Amino acid sequence: MSARPPLSRLLPRRRAVVRALFTLTVTAFTGGSLAHVAGTPRDRAARESTGGFDETYRGRRIQGRPAPPDGRRFDVRVDGRPLHLMRCADGGYLTLVDHYQSYPTPLAAARAAVDELGSAQLAPGAHHGSVRP
Template sequence: MLRGLSASAVGGVFAPFLVASRPAGAEEARFAETYRGRRIVGVRDGGGRSGGDGSGAWYVTVDGRPLHLMRRADGSWLSMVDHYCSYPTPLAAARAAVDELGPTEQLGAPDDRGGGTEHCRTPGERKGTEGDHHHGVHA
């Protein structure tokens, strides 16, 4: 009886250290936040459908609409909204998609495709003016 109690006491003491010592690159199984007024939700699909490596795909929505993400060979992520840039995590890719969409454009709209590498920036970096917002093919 005492052995069981002391084991759980030791576990309780070391639990915060074990959680804090997990690898820096470890991703949570889900995230949810409001970013620039848009609701971003992501859930990891543990089935490993994204290539059989066990990393799992992500199901991510912005304001309830699906945002399609793809994992690159180098481990970074890209979205179908901003497919010229890579981001370290699915959340960073979703934030960048929100930045690209702006405050009013919704996912699934006909003109939600990015126009080139000039869009690559860190999530949260604002565009200058509305005139800086480019869509479509540029020659």
């Protein structure tokens, strides 16, 4: 029968194992969190650009879906009225309501238009400058 090593020899090994497990756990959770944060905007932009959206934002209903036939343009509506979007060279979107700032997704552009409109409505045939008070 072998004799057990003294407790003083086991403690440094146990501490090293616990320290290594703690370091591994912290590294895994930090890496996972950073990967989630880094991937979220692109995933959301890809989902919006392919699938569309339908939400209520500040009491207004915003709907958007890819317009046929190629699906590269978006049909966006605010309270059922069309909101014309223009595609920028940087890949972003402009609206007729605020055509000085580019937004990364059609949803972000529609939200910015709702913010800018306030209580005003889009005119039924939304052409350049056709916002009614």
